[in-house]
Amino acid sequence: MAVTFSDLHTEAGLKSLESFLSGKTYISGDKITKDDVKVYAAVLNKPSADLYPTASKWYDSVASKLASSFPGKAAGVSVSAQPSPTEVAPAAKEAAAADEDDDLDLFGDETEEEKKAAEERDQAKASTKKKESGKSSVLMDVKPWDDETDMKKLEEAVRSVELPGLLWGASKLVPVGYGIKKMTIMLTIVDDLVSVDDLIEERLTVEPINEYVQSCDIVAFNKI
CATH class of the missing domain: 3.30.70.60 (Ribosomal protein S6/Translation elongation factor EF1B)
Known part of the structure; x- marks a missing residue:
């Protein structure tokens, strides 16, 4: 499931995210996935808890997961405390970049659609690298x-x-x-x-x- 939101730095974008997350813990349900990392990386600042309570809670949850999963990438992050956006942002960027190269199976939660797409990209890469016989x-x-x-x-x-x-x-x-x-x-x-x-x-x-x-x-x- 590929989910994208535009203009997450605007009020309209955050309202859209708040509405989408209603009744959910994460983007795709009860488990964090690569979609959460991608959307998290696109949010410039933590959503206001007063205006966007669900999105704010989701943001903190993703931040904590990233802090524990990428300790070497998010310098200064304390797992026991809530990390700040500036501390966890590098981890989100690293996770999003790793996702593009299919080198990271984030939290081991990869859908069949994502696996198929990854296999197709791997085959395409192998095909371009394969030297044509002389x-x-x-x-x-x-x-x-x-x-x-x-x-x-x-x-x-x-x-x-x-x-x-x-x-x-x-x-x-x-x-x-x-x-x-x-x-x-x-x-x-x-x-x-x-x-x-x-x-x-x-x-x-x-x-x-x-x-x-x-x-x-x-x-x-x-x-x-």
């Missing part, structure tokens, strides 16, 4: 066994290898001598998904592709 461009030489190897079938065999993160590119045949040609082929890989060494050792130079491919060499490897 890609690389690779130029590879694929060599046949001899001049009788069918280079068209060799290329078809090579391109038949399909892996997540692997994209085959342009290719061409390059003479190497004695009537033998090698195939030079481009490929793009997602670094976290494809290992070029594994691609060669476990796919391109084993059955059935090794019927056409004698060996493969990496000519160029560039990060994209």
Whole structure:
């Protein structure tokens, strides 16, 4: 439950708070929550006990809770005595700031709605922090066994290898001598998904592709 009040430093705002707190101990009922801290931090001074008796009593109760929960933040606060607004205000500010970062489970009273919102924000933060996987461009030489190897079938065999993160590119045949040609082929890989060494050792130079491919060499490897 998210409750907000505007102009709590004005008479109209304090009247609104007084009316809302009628019959309640705290903003959300009988237990103090983060809503109380937020509203408390927005009240500049303690409401008059004569004009706003319920709001004044609520203010004192929240001040006492903050004094006991944040002793290191509200310097000079005596838990046994009623703390002044200037003494407890730093604690309220600290609590409100902690609430924004979801680092504080104030008094252990968090609603399901707040938990869900916190989880969504955590996921969003993790998503923005997660580094996108890089890609690389690779130029590879694929060599046949001899001049009788069918280079068209060799290329078809090579391109038949399909892996997540692997994209085959342009290719061409390059003479190497004695009537033998090698195939030079481009490929793009997602670094976290494809290992070029594994691609060669476990796919391109084993059955059935090794019927056409004698060996493969990496000519160029560039990060994209």
